[in-house]
Amino acid sequence: MENPHLLCSKMVLTFMADADVTIETGIDTDIWDINGPHLFHYHYQAGPIVSAFAHTGELSIPVAVSQAVNLNFPCEEDQQVTGNGIFRTFRFRVKAGEHRTVDLFAAVYTGLDGGKPADRAYALCQSAEEQGFQTLFAAHADAWDKIWRGSAIELIGDDNAALALNASLYHLHSIAPRHADNLSVPARGLSGQTYKGAVFWDSEIFLFPVFVHTEPELAKTLLRYRIATLPGALRKAAEYGYRGAFYPWESQEGGAEGCTDYNVTDVFTHRPVRTYFRDKQIHISGDIAYALWRYFKITGDDSLLKEGGAEVILQCARFFLSRAHRRADSGAAELLDVIGPDEYHERVNNNAFTNRMAAFCMENALTIADMYRESDFFKALLEKLTYQADLELLRDLAPKLKKMHPEGAVVEQFDGYFKLEDASLETVRSRVLDEREYWGTNHGVAAHTQVIKQADVIAMMALFPGDFSDETVERNWRYYEPRTEHGSSLSACMYALMACRFRRPDLAWEHFVKTASIDLTGGGKHWAGEIYIGGTHPAANGGAWMIAALGFAGLSVENGEITLTPCLPAQIQTLRFPVTVRGKRVTLTVTQDGWTADG
């Protein structure tokens, strides 16, 4: 953890009999991704430190790996280069009862790290060997210790839940981009090639909260990735004939869209199916603007806004402006032909979540314009973007796009949702002919029913708590929860959070356990049509923290001020966790009797 370029291992071998021993190790370069071989133009270097060099297939980024082996005993070594890597074989003889220690050191650098990858990998390996395993392990343990001090949650009352919750954090910390200035987290972490290593809204809505409250610098790193990839979002908007920033649904290098037009394969015909995730999930731009704004509101720190965040928000608002329509007769404002968080219903009109998110983005653009009215950086920005006329249009449109929901009403997920067949989840499930078939798109079993994949209206209520009373949240929860398949790992967390909102942690508990333990139990869907979508679930990992901290503890931080409204389930006696507010670490302790803050 102390150095992300370095891998170390120590093996202590104890022999039960006299033996001739062979250890095979080296660098295996037979690496494939979903498009075929991942690396090209291999070459290898033998010696006490062996190295492999190659270039990635698409972007031709150089990659270098070096390996050193430290054996504190005499042995023979052979090295061999094959088409699949550089391998080394160690041979030695031992007697029964003897011990041997094998320390391995490997270093990885790419052309994105600066300098010459081959030289840096070699040098790091050399230095690691010199420092030795113990020294490096101590540094590694120190680094983890520092991380845990800032985030570990003590949950007293249910050991399994405590384990699952901290395992979730372990997964998150393992993939958090501490080494980078701007970088985000793929939807399946580093667990495989599912979703092509792309970054989704998961980062802003499900990972941002834990980081902004425990390691705000990491939250900044995630958001700087979006600031840095603004050009990709501008290109995508233009591709569809819109202005402003339409962020990729699956963001790849440089903000390129990785989502294809055919994201599901039909299990009956084995033909690709046209899906609209790429084109219609426009809430992504709102989600990013939302997180940027939340960073400012939670921390009171406007540096991100000034370093490009304001520009992102303005460009997202401009995108929504150019994407929105008015009815020709009534002038009503609409966002047509979208997909909300619930992906089983494609191409819907006025998805409540999307409209609210877009309106919020527009409101924030206007607020920023007010805040920085006299600021030179902002005047220059307005001029650069020739934004003045759009500000006037936004001022008119934003309030119209923010739909008013009558107090207490169940919010319709999108126009016409309530007219869909109100079939139970069991009925819809009974129509499934093939366990891998996809429930969405026009042909899916859920598509024309009220069964939804994941929290949508409830996600909106979680993100805009001020818009709805506790009673309204409860009424909506009780309507939508039974109609939710929870076919996404992003779903249960929102329902758990909102059950705490109306003070029913008992209803949250099952969703909490499911969310926190998803990567221990191997839960979650593994197939979307014929496409494999398994792997680890960073968003659920972040969701587990959200439920514990924002739900059970009821944590809320605005402008550096902490408030807690605890709502502990009966299963938890004590919940103790650190948060970092304005650079200061505070340990919060919540029991069934109340809460304290220390630090």
Next chain:
Amino acid sequence: MENPHLLCSKMVLTFMADADVTIETGIDTDIWDINGPHLFHYHYQAGPIVSAFAHTGELSIPVAVSQAVNLNFPCEEDQQVTGNGIFRTFRFRVKAGEHRTVDLFAAVYTGLDGGKPADRAYALCQSAEEQGFQTLFAAHADAWDKIWRGSAIELIGDDNAALALNASLYHLHSIAPRHADNLSVPARGLSGQTYKGAVFWDSEIFLFPVFVHTEPELAKTLLRYRIATLPGALRKAAEYGYRGAFYPWESQEGGAEGCTDYNVTDVFTHRPVRTYFRDKQIHISGDIAYALWRYFKITGDDSLLKEGGAEVILQCARFFLSRAHRRADSGAAELLDVIGPDEYHERVNNNAFTNRMAAFCMENALTIADMYRESDFFKALLEKLTYQADLELLRDLAPKLKKMHPEGAVVEQFDGYFKLEDASLETVRSRVLDEREYWGTNHGVAAHTQVIKQADVIAMMALFPGDFSDETVERNWRYYEPRTEHGSSLSACMYALMACRFRRPDLAWEHFVKTASIDLTGGGKHWAGEIYIGGTHPAANGGAWMIAALGFAGLSVENGEITLTPCLPAQIQTLRFPVTVRGKRVTLTVTQDGWTADG
């Protein structure tokens, strides 16, 4: 043909040997439709005239059928009532070489005909028997003769084509609602239960032209059906949250929508598929307004407009107004999420045909408002409909909705069509896994390619010839024709018409023969998914006349004035046909050398 309630037949039997003869006849009431038994509550009446009475299942309309048999020779008769009807058996003995004549008379009345159906059926049977077959046959032949004098086409040069063309007219005349004041023609005529006996845009776009030029009263009858069913169209618009008149895609009794939300069955899963014909084929309202306006322009007779036609046009324009959107930033006018004539591409934006049709409807509403500015009937209408504010909105919107296409350009069928995969018809066909599978909806093999079901841009050019130069039509024809599957019997006729427009009747000929002979060869598609869509093709029958008269002869009538721009294919030496203009029959003769008008 003289009396639509009466069926007569004469059998002359010649015997080659001595024999005991049995003739079985009667009234079979075992009638089923696609929803089950068609009739309920049967009762029967025996006697010299046998009768059966019943009520239809859904609307409980009384139906009466009577039968008389005239045998000019002695015989024994038994009558028997079973669960399936009333049957009669005649037994007699003959010697070799003798003749016997059997005349059958049957009469049918329903509760929609006025009076008591049972009494009227019985009385008509009685009267028919008294008048005798010869008299009735003469009246029938006279009636047909009168019809043929007004419409038969003499085509010299290709006997098969001549036969097919007049067979098409025979089909049309057999189903034309001459007996009614307001009634239209189902898409499969009276040939079966396909499409549930519903009326489509076929009536206004493909049947209206032949009737308005040969029997204008029939054209009026078709259009009065739309005037009479305006309430159904108002209800449908309201059901979808729009104002004005949204006519049914499949119009049933009283203008009720007969099209379902699931109009195709998937051949792979056998599950119903959500289709959007009902919701999105909004051009239907424009097609009806178009025909109403054309009736006025062709005949110069504004009686239909005053008898409700103007109200229909205003309500259709209002529907388009409430269905249209403006971009929130640019104010551009759009018709979003529609299906044009090409049903393989559902839910598209700004279909050129639909936008043009809607703009025309709006323009006509404005023209009518100008024409009748001082008229009391119109002032009362505007007040009844509280239409004044909408007129202002239309005046602003109509010109913006009428997209300008650069001269000579291939018109994009809808937003993004040119970006679709440009796969050849053969390539798309090669992807078909089941010959009955439907090519449209999101999963269809054509849906995301440029392969279209039927004329769409070319249909627009046929209906709005003044918008496009001959060269532009030709360029579009050559682009779209190879990409057209002609999966609808409405397609070839438009391509044939437009080939004449750019003076290439040789390119029209194949489409003409295919259109005219569809019901002789058993052509056309018989399946949409698992739904049978076979039967006769009135629209193609009307289309055959359109190609001959409007294409090959180049007939155009405006305000009672005839002009011809002949474009005869090499296969035709002479084309001679009557038209009725302002109550006067004129015979037009077209040869390769020119044309004459007599009468």
